[in-house]
Amino acid sequence: MIDCDVHNSWSTTxxxxxxxxxxxxxYLVRGELPGGRGSFPHAHRPWLHPExxxxxxLTDDYWPGANYEVMREKLLDYxxxxxxxxxxxEVIEISTLANPYYASALAKAHNDWMVDTWLPxxxxxxxSMVVAPQDPKGAADEIRRIGDHxxxxxxxxxxxxxxPYGDPFYHPIWxxxxxxxxxxxxxxxxxxxxxxxxxxxGPTTFYWETHAMLCETGMAHVASMIAHGVFEKxxxxxxxxxxxxxxxxxxxxxxxxxxxxxxxxxxxxLKRLPSEYARDHIRLTTQPLEQPKNKQHLWSVLEAIDGENxxxxxxxxxxxxxxxxxxxxxxxxxxxxxxxENARKVYKRLSPRRNGK
Amino acid sequence: MxxxxxxxxxxxxxxxxxxxxxxxxxxxxxxxLDGKCIGLFNIKGQFYALLNYCPHNGGAxxxxxxxxxxxxxxxxxxxxxxxxxxxxxxxHGWEFEIATGKCLVDTKLKAKTYQVTVENxxxxxxxx
Numbered sequence: 001m002i003d004c005d006v007h008n009s010w011s012t013t014x015x016x017x018x019x020x021x022x023x024x025x026x027y028l029v030r031g032e033l034p035g036g037r038g039s040f041p042h043a044h045r046p047w048l049h050p051e052x053x054x055x056x057x058l059t060d061d062y063w064p065g066a067n068y069e070v071m072r073e074k075l076l077d078y079x080x081x082x083x084x085x086x087x088x089x090e091v092i093e094i095s096t097l098a099n100p101y102y103a104s105a106l107a108k109a110h111n112d113w114m115v116d117t118w119l120p121x122x123x124x125x126x127x128s129m130v131v132a133p134q135d136p137k138g139a140a141d142e143i144r145r146i147g148d149h150x151x152x153x154x155x156x157x158x159x160x161x162x163x164p165y166g167d168p169f170y171h172p173i174w175x176x177x178x179x180x181x182x183x184x185x186x187x188x189x190x191x192x193x194x195x196x197x198x199x200x201x202g203p204t205t206f207y208w209e210t211h212a213m214l215c216e217t218g219m220a221h222v223a224s225m226i227a228h229g230v231f232e233k234x235x236x237x238x239x240x241x242x243x244x245x246x247x248x249x250x251x252x253x254x255x256x257x258x259x260x261x262x263x264x265x266x267x268x269x270l271k272r273l274p275s276e277y278a279r280d281h282i283r284l285t286t287q288p289l290e291q292p293k294n295k296q297h298l299w300s301v302l303e304a305i306d307g308e309n310x311x312x313x314x315x316x317x318x319x320x321x322x323x324x325x326x327x328x329x330x331x332x333x334x335x336x337x338x339x340x341e342n343a344r345k346v347y348k349r350l351s352p353r354r355n356g357k
Numbered sequence: 358m359x360x361x362x363x364x365x366x367x368x369x370x371x372x373x374x375x376x377x378x379x380x381x382x383x384x385x386x387x388x389x390l391d392g393k394c395i396g397l398f399n400i401k402g403q404f405y406a407l408l409n410y411c412p413h414n415g416g417a418x419x420x421x422x423x424x425x426x427x428x429x430x431x432x433x434x435x436x437x438x439x440x441x442x443x444x445x446x447x448x449h450g451w452e453f454e455i456a457t458g459k460c461l462v463d464t465k466l467k468a469k470t471y472q473v474t475v476e477n478x479x480x481x482x483x484x485x
Contacts, residue, residue, distance in 0.1 A: 023427050023435040030422055057417030057447035322448050327415050 012038035026050070034090075036062055044096060045160075045192030046203055047210040055318045064318040065089050068121050075317045076124055079325055082340070083350055085126045085153060086118060087187055087242065092130060092158035096193025100135030104142060107132050111146050119151055126350065128156035128185060133170060134194065140176035147180035153347040154183045158190025159217040159244055160198045166224030171233070178234035183283075183346050186221055188214055188243035211321075218244030219252050222282060226256065229269040231281040238346045240283045243316060247290045250304035253278055279306055283346055285314035286330065286338065287323040295329045308334040312343045373480045380404070380481065383441055387419060390485055395471060397483060398423065398455050400442055405455050406483045407444070408469035412460070416448025418468055426452055426461065 010016070013033075017025055032049040033039045041048050058064040058074060065071065076084060091110045094103040111129045119125055129152045131139035143155055155177045163169060165186065177184050191198035191214065198217055204210040218241045225231070225239050256274035264270065270277075292298050302311070311330070315323050330338055344350050372390045380386055380399045387396050387409060394409040396419025411418035425440035443452050443461070452461040458468035472484040 021435065021437070022425065022440065023437040026424055030424075051422070051445065051450055055417070055448050056422060056445075057420035320448065320450055322416075324415055 047207045053320050092189045094132050095158040095190040103132035104135045104138035126153045128154050130156045133157045136172040140172040143176035154185045156185045159186040160190030160195040164224030165221045166228030183238035185240040215245040226274045226277045231277045242285045246284045247301050285312045287314040287316045288321045311338045313339045377479045404473040406471040406473050411446040412466045416446045418446045420447035421445040
């Protein structure tokens with residue numbers, strides 16, 4: 001008898017290290033491994049950070065964000081943060097799964113786990129509830145199930161998606177969020193699996209090349225949410241784009257305004273210019289804030305989107321592209337709003353500022 | 358292990374940070390010296406000290422991996438060099454040569470370095 005298919009295995013991919021060129025050995029030793037240390041670099045998304053995507057000064061753990069004490073010391077207390085809106089780590093990757101029912105089950109488990117285990121740790125924590133956008137009915141049900149929890153402040157999905165988020169396919173989700181008075185947030189991620197097209201021309205190659213280009217998903221969602229009239233349908237809805245950069249937004253809005261003026265008949269449900277919807281409904285988080293040699297160039301661009309009133313500060317703790325609030329280049333006169341006031345307008349469930357704070 | 362001769366400077370403080378035997382090649386130690394957070398490295402038997410503050414954006418420079426990297430090449434090759442001679446900043450990953458503080462990607466940037474000597478037959482002394 002000849003068995004033509006017998007699977008042997010390694011117990012850990014570390015067994016490959018002696019056989020690897022030193023340049024790529026570093027990738028396998030320190031690089032991102034979605035399955036954790038010792039796993040094979042499966043491309044759940046095709047771009048894996050060659051050094052891992054965590055700050056290395058926090059803990060030796062593969063997931064530093066699992067360590068509350070370090071987070072308290074190095075982030076919450078260190079920078080005197082009043083509220084930290086938790087966005088979790090891997091869970092938005094549920095959007096990459098083909099099975100919508102499994103994805104929604106994972107979302108529900110995550111949301112209950114957050115309320116049970118993270119909320120009691122610290123008064124400063126506010127939660128994002130996650131939904132599976134490929135399952136609009138399940139997502140809407142989940143929002144109605146738990147979305148009225150006073151410490152849940154937004155509905156979170158990945159920026160990588162099967163189609164742009166203005167598409168009517170997703171409207172049941174936005175309807176439920178509007179009903180609960182919750183903003184929608186799309187966070188960088190979900191660039192793989194069934195979300196096969198996060199880059200306009202098709203897959204890029206390198207991590208840094210791709211990371212810089214993932215703003216494309218943010219651009220597509222901005223255009224789509226506005227064009228499909230999401231903000232006419234739900235005039236109290238905020239759409240927050242997290243970690244997709246900021247300096248691209250003015251250029252996109254200039255283009256949208258120009259094209260809309262000529263072709264408004266395609267979308268007769270709109271009553272205002274795209275840039276006006278953006279000003280009232282779209283918010284961007286600052287991290288990773290672009291760093292031109294001349295900061296005035298960035299500030300001029302940010303003025304064009306009324307950045308003083310539309311940007312929300314974020315650090316991205318504990319990731320490798322962390323923005324330090326003491327180093328970030330935003331106009332000093334805008335800091336109070338970007339660090340605090342703007343977020344309180346979007347996240348209405350946050351308690352008011354204490355006196356003197 | 359080579360003893361290094363201290364160049365005497367007019368005003369500086371010296372701190373005995375550890376014994377030579379306490380820090381093996383490839384290891385580092387993060388210490389507070391007179392209010393300065395400093396990384397002491399043993400690179401192939403030589404001791405070096407850098408301020409734990411990245412000149413790029415204030416990150417924890419000395420708490421990143423000690424490693425090598427790919428040299429610039431002409432023909433899509435990966436030539437690995439600086440083996441165990443670099444530290445990648447613990448935040449944003451910019452590469453710095455430990456011995457000189459030189460930043461590989463931006464030659465105008467330099468990490469603050471401190472002189473290190475080995476004295477009394479085994480005390481590792483950082484001069485700040």
